[in-house]
Amino acid sequence: MSGVVEHLVPATAVLPSAPSIRTERGQREVFCGLTGIIWLHRKIQDAFFLVVGSRTCAHLIQSAAGVMIFAEPRFATAIIDDRDLSGIADANDELDRVVNQLLARRPDIRLLFLVGSCPSEVIKLDLSRAALRLSRSFEPQVRIRSWSGSGIETTFTQGEDACLASLVPDMPSLPAEAPTSLLIVGSLADVVEDQFRRLFDALGIDNVGFLPPRNSQELPAIGPQTRYLLAQPFLADCARALEQRGAQHLPSAFPLGAEGTMAWFAAAAALFAVPQERFDAVMAAPTARARAALQPLREQLSGVSIFFFPDSQLELPLARFLSRELDMRLLEVGTPYVHRSHMAPELALLPADTVITEGQHVDNQLDRCRASKPGLVVCGLGLANPLEAEGIATKWSIELVFTPIQGFEQAGDLAELFARPLTRRNRLVV
Numbered sequence: 001m002s003g004v005v006e007h008l009v010p011a012t013a014v015l016p017s018a019p020s021i022r023t024e025r026g027q028r029e030v031f032c033g034l035t036g037i038i039w040l041h042r043k044i045q046d047a048f049f050l051v052v053g054s055r056t057c058a059h060l061i062q063s064a065a066g067v068m069i070f071a072e073p074r075f076a077t078a079i080i081d082d083r084d085l086s087g088i089a090d091a092n093d094e095l096d097r098v099v100n101q102l103l104a105r106r107p108d109i110r111l112l113f114l115v116g117s118c119p120s121e122v123i124k125l126d127l128s129r130a131a132l133r134l135s136r137s138f139e140p141q142v143r144i145r146s147w148s149g150s151g152i153e154t155t156f157t158q159g160e161d162a163c164l165a166s167l168v169p170d171m172p173s174l175p176a177e178a179p180t181s182l183l184i185v186g187s188l189a190d191v192v193e194d195q196f197r198r199l200f201d202a203l204g205i206d207n208v209g210f211l212p213p214r215n216s217q218e219l220p221a222i223g224p225q226t227r228y229l230l231a232q233p234f235l236a237d238c239a240r241a242l243e244q245r246g247a248q249h250l251p252s253a254f255p256l257g258a259e260g261t262m263a264w265f266a267a268a269a270a271l272f273a274v275p276q277e278r279f280d281a282v283m284a285a286p287t288a289r290a291r292a293a294l295q296p297l298r299e300q301l302s303g304v305s306i307f308f309f310p311d312s313q314l315e316l317p318l319a320r321f322l323s324r325e326l327d328m329r330l331l332e333v334g335t336p337y338v339h340r341s342h343m344a345p346e347l348a349l350l351p352a353d354t355v356i357t358e359g360q361h362v363d364n365q366l367d368r369c370r371a372s373k374p375g376l377v378v379c380g381l382g383l384a385n386p387l388e389a390e391g392i393a394t395k396w397s398i399e400l401v402f403t404p405i406q407g408f409e410q411a412g413d414l415a416e417l418f419a420r421p422l423t424r425r426n427r428l429v430v
């Protein structure tokens with residue numbers, strides 16, 4: 001083939017053959033956005049996350065991050081207690097005292113996030129004003145920003161969205177004469193980010209920044225020349241903030257599985273007019289490795305039916321990967337929210353008869369799930385145990401965010417995550 005790379009997936013409007021989306025409202029079963037602190041604190045290595053919340057919030061973070069309790073922590077909870085709730089103590093004074101203590105003890109912190117919670121929202125503690133007030137005392141040594149991880153009306157991945165959106169105003173501006181730049185948006189494990197950088201280098205695309213960066217002092221510059229490519233599908237608020245700075249979205253399928261990763265790199269390669277021959281040469285070996293890793297798992301998972309409860313917003317790209325690369329049968333793909341333009345390339349790749357449900361009425365969905373007799377269910381922790389007790393194999397959706405799953409080299413690991421519950425169940429059956 002000759003010429004330059006073109007998008008592999010139609011990126012604009014949803015194709016006529018794309019599946020329709022049914023909306024459902026009712027009781028939901030989700031985790032809150034504080035969960036994002038677990039992977040964000042590993043990624044931004046000089047940041048500290050101070051949750052302003054209750055003991056429940058502290059327990060959630062501590063148990064989710066249990067493996068970190070022996071390390072120097074980079075997250076903590078400032079507990080809102082009865083005195084704050086009843087108005088006896090001034091919560092702002094208490095917060096200032098805690099922040100002063102923390103920053104005196106931890107000079108390594110360069111970026112401090114005040115993270116809101118349900119309790120801080122209920123007592124209407126304005127953390128954005130608190131961040132502004134404290135910034136006056138501590139900048140430029142420490143930047144203090146705020147975002148909300150509250151579980152009121154949010155899903156657990158929206159914590160990352162809010163966190164990254166809070167960083168966008170701090171990104172430096174590109175000079176007017178700067179060339180086109182590419183911004184990869186969404187937290188990726190360092191190992192994945194390094195692989196992606198090597199592939200961009202091999203393609204000759206060197207003007208690439210990553211948000212979030214590993215070091216908070218190295219926020220990439222942004223401007224109207226910036227095209228942003230989402231690495232995670234749950235970043236609607238961050239995307240809006242980037243567009244307010246002039247950046248434009250580069251539509252693509254998400255980098256899950258061999259096909260999705262190839263489409264994702266093709267979107268970037270098309271933007272920079274990479275010659276097709278060079279693209280094919282760079283992609284050949286990692287694609288072959290990914291397909292080889294997937295082959296045995298395809299034999300195991302082919303024909304197995306799968307039902308998604310809405311939880312992570314990763315559901316549509318995962319369903320596309322499982323259906324197209326592993327030949328799994330999609331019974332229902334529930335997702336908390338569908339961003340129509342971010343998801344257009346994914347919708348175009350899903351089978352036209354896929355049942356997609358946006359939002360949740362958990363009782364109705366449980367009824368449909370049981371009636372469909374799924375081979376595997378992807379759901380949150382709250383539903384997994386009861387379903388397992390009924391004899392239904394489950395996969396916790398949160399594991400899909402804690403584990404490096406993006407890119408060619410991780411395609412086999414991603415498929416393995418879906419195969420493991422079935423293998424375990426087969427071993428348990430005597």
Ligand code: SF4
Binds near residue numbers: 034116151
């Ligand atoms: S933020 Fe809300 S949902 Fe999350 S742990 Fe705290 S109280 Fe619970």
